[in-house]
Amino acid sequence: RYSVFGVKCVLPLNKRELNKFIDLPKGCGRKGNGGKRTMTEIKQRYEILDILRGFALINMIAFHGLWDLINLEGMRLSSTASHWTDIWQQGICSLFILLSGFCWSLGKRHFRHGCVVFAAGILVSAVTWIIMPKQSITVGILTFLGSSMLIMIPLEFVLKKIGWKAGLFVSIIFFIGTKNINSGSLGFGSYALFRLPENLYKGYIATYLGFTDPGFASTDYFSLFPWFFLFLSGYFLYRLFREKGWLSKLKRKAPGKNVLAFMGRHSLIFYLLHQPCLLLLMELYNIVSPL
Helix, strand or coil, rough: CCEEECCEEEECHHHHHHHEEEEEECCCCCCCCCCECCHHHHCCCCHHHHHHHHHHHHHHEEEEEEEHHHCCCCCCCCHHHHHHHHHHHHHHHHHHHHHHHHHHHHCHHHHHHHHHHHHHHHHHHHHHHHHHHCCCCCCCCCHHHHHHHHHHHCCCCCCHCCCCHHHHHHHHHHHCCCHHHHEEEEEEECCEEECHHHHHHHHHHHHHHCCCCCCCCCCCCCHHHHHHHHHHHHHHHHHHHHHHHCCHHHCCCCCCCCCHHHHHHHCCCCCCCCHHHHHEEEEEHHHHHCC
16 A cells, blocks of 8 residues: 555556555665665665675685695695694684574574474485595584574564573673583683583584583584574674664675675575585596696
8 A cells, every 4th residue: 555645546556557666764875866876776685794705605615625735635734724724714614694683583484494494404414424424414503503594583582572682691691601511511611710511511402502412522513502502693683773763884896897795695506516616626626636
């Protein structure tokens, strides 16, 4: 329904009519169109988020290429380089998780999206178990992200009652405080507040939650805790942007075609394909190099 000078009208529900201008408060929208915007403008993506996701994806591909060289081709790194590589890996994954939490409120179909990402994580695990059992992935980042998206569906009924300031502060503190949970303690880095009972660290479910079983091994491991608190930090960071009116700044479109934005829009496909492509390139190099 649509109001023109106080008279209620009904717009025909077809694409041509929907692309006509929609009323907005005076001063909004493009200049020269009476403060109105089209459906194309309304559906405009948050391109800055796509670019950030694409940036994280490029770094992840580069990191996995380096990982393949080290673990499959025997390349060696100094202890200093190895230390900075670990920091690089943590930064990449932290950006992915923070963006995922931020974007959760922007999406719809949360159950469907969560199931797709979770299923992709199971697919990656199954393929690595069969093809690369010594470098298999269990409870990887896709499994974690899919789980977080699904957990957020019922949890949001509680979270939306919490102010963004308290929510963001508590989420960050809990993430820092539980960062060492996989290694048996609460704390961050070399700071261990206290050790947790060893009997918590038994079984697959405990490992999935963050209490890593001593016999567990995975080349990509993201347990629910501590990482879910970083996901929540992204969720509350979105609430901050929404309250401050900063979301529109994330829609700024870069001039020309942006490769990072394109990769960010199709990040799941790139994630699933990048490692097979890297392995194929390495195999081709090994075949051609002796010639």
